[in-house]
Amino acid sequence: MRLSRFALCAAMLAAFASGAANGLTLDDYTRPNPACFNRAAQPHLTVADTHIHFRPFGGESVSYHDMLKMMGDNGVVIGGAMGIGQRLPWDARPGCDSYQDCRDLPANPTIKNDFVNAANFAEFKSPDRLLVLAMTFPDLAKPAEIPALMALYDKEYPGLFKLMGESNVVKQALFPNGHVPVTEAQIDQWSDFMRILRERDMPLALHSDLGNDEGEPTKYRALIEYVLSKYPDNKIIWLHLGMSSQQKAMDPLNHILLLQGMLDRFPKLYLDISWGVLEENYFSRYRQGYVNFINRNSSRIITGSDYVAYKNKQPAYNYADELRTSSAMNAYLNDEAFRNIALGQTYLTLLGMNNVYNAPQICPSR
Numbered sequence: 001m002r003l004s005r006f007a008l009c010a011a012m013l014a015a016f017a018s019g020a021a022n023g024l025t026l027d028d029y030t031r032p033n034p035a036c037f038n039r040a041a042q043p044h045l046t047v048a049d050t051h052i053h054f055r056p057f058g059g060e061s062v063s064y065h066d067m068l069k070m071m072g073d074n075g076v077v078i079g080g081a082m083g084i085g086q087r088l089p090w091d092a093r094p095g096c097d098s099y100q101d102c103r104d105l106p107a108n109p110t111i112k113n114d115f116v117n118a119a120n121f122a123e124f125k126s127p128d129r130l131l132v133l134a135m136t137f138p139d140l141a142k143p144a145e146i147p148a149l150m151a152l153y154d155k156e157y158p159g160l161f162k163l164m165g166e167s168n169v170v171k172q173a174l175f176p177n178g179h180v181p182v183t184e185a186q187i188d189q190w191s192d193f194m195r196i197l198r199e200r201d202m203p204l205a206l207h208s209d210l211g212n213d214e215g216e217p218t219k220y221r222a223l224i225e226y227v228l229s230k231y232p233d234n235k236i237i238w239l240h241l242g243m244s245s246q247q248k249a250m251d252p253l254n255h256i257l258l259l260q261g262m263l264d265r266f267p268k269l270y271l272d273i274s275w276g277v278l279e280e281n282y283f284s285r286y287r288q289g290y291v292n293f294i295n296r297n298s299s300r301i302i303t304g305s306d307y308v309a310y311k312n313k314q315p316a317y318n319y320a321d322e323l324r325t326s327s328a329m330n331a332y333l334n335d336e337a338f339r340n341i342a343l344g345q346t347y348l349t350l351l352g353m354n355n356v357y358n359a360p361q362i363c364p365s366r
């Protein structure tokens with residue numbers, strides 16, 4: 001008895017020494033009967049960060065090894081590695097790390113970052129972490145080229161990529177760099193690659209701004225609804241609840257009602273609550289309303305930091321800070337929603353990985 005207690009303490013010390021703030025390991029997701037997760041004693045930080053950009057738009061990237069270390073240091077066991085899909089030109093001048101740094105340059109979708117991520121994963125794997133690679137290359141305005149590029153991915157890295165996106169339907173932040181919203185006529189032409197995604201049961205994660213603060217709060221609502229109506233049998237993740245830095249002031253109640261209506265109308269729709277701007281502009285303004293909404297729909301909601309691996313913006317662009325801000329909501333959720341979202345059960349089920357990986361249960365509160 002004393003020995004097992006000692007062993008338990010040693011394991012906990014080792015977990016803390018490795019920086020895993022919550023003590024969880026990937027073993028806790030695969031063992032038949034792992035210890036329950038004690039919310040009273042553990043931090044509320046997201047453990048399944050489903051939205052991490054392992055590469056930046058331009059400039060030097062935080063290294064793959066450092067990305068895995070940052071996940072580990074912050075107790076993140078599951079990571080969704082998304083490109084990022086867009087890159088500034090390879091010969092962009094120094095200082096062009098984000099598209100916002102160089103508005104005169106295009107930031108177009110490309111396979112580059114996905115292939116760097118895949119090469120790193122193939123070489124180094126992700127010891128003690130579950131890393132889920134995403135195809136972020138699609139240019140949704142040029143759907144005809146997507147099936148052939150998927151075939152290239154299949155040839156080079158068969159079975160490695162589990163998700164498609166983040167891809168942009170409309171992202172106003174990119175307008176100055178030449179991005180324009182996808183049109184309904186282009187969405188009509190998605191049918192070939194959407195059929196392949198359905199055959200693989202592979203979700204598609206879409207950035208699709210709802211509107212803006214210039215008097216047009218639902219300017220682009222019709223676009224995401226068109227996608228969902230046209231492809232009701234595809235699993236689609238609507239990222240950031242449709243919000244952006246261009247829309248900080250929508251009425252929260254109207255926002256929630258709109259989201260609930262969409263979930264009710266489209267059974268294969270999932271929502272992503274990643275990105276600190278949601279906490280800063282919405283969750284903190286109408287906490288209880290969003291808590292009720294998220295608790296009610298937690299089997300269809302995932303979360304993440306939306307961190308971008310800008311080496312040249314360190315230490316200002318800090319993973320721990322992004323994770324903390326985007327995790328603030330977790331503390332208010334009920335146990336079921338906390339397990340589904342912060343611990344990642346919804347994500348694992350959405351990806352069909354719940355035959356191998358499952359989040360630990362939450363310890364009963366006293």
Ligand SMILES: [Zn+2]
Pocket residue numbers: 051053166306
């Ligand atoms: Zn993102």
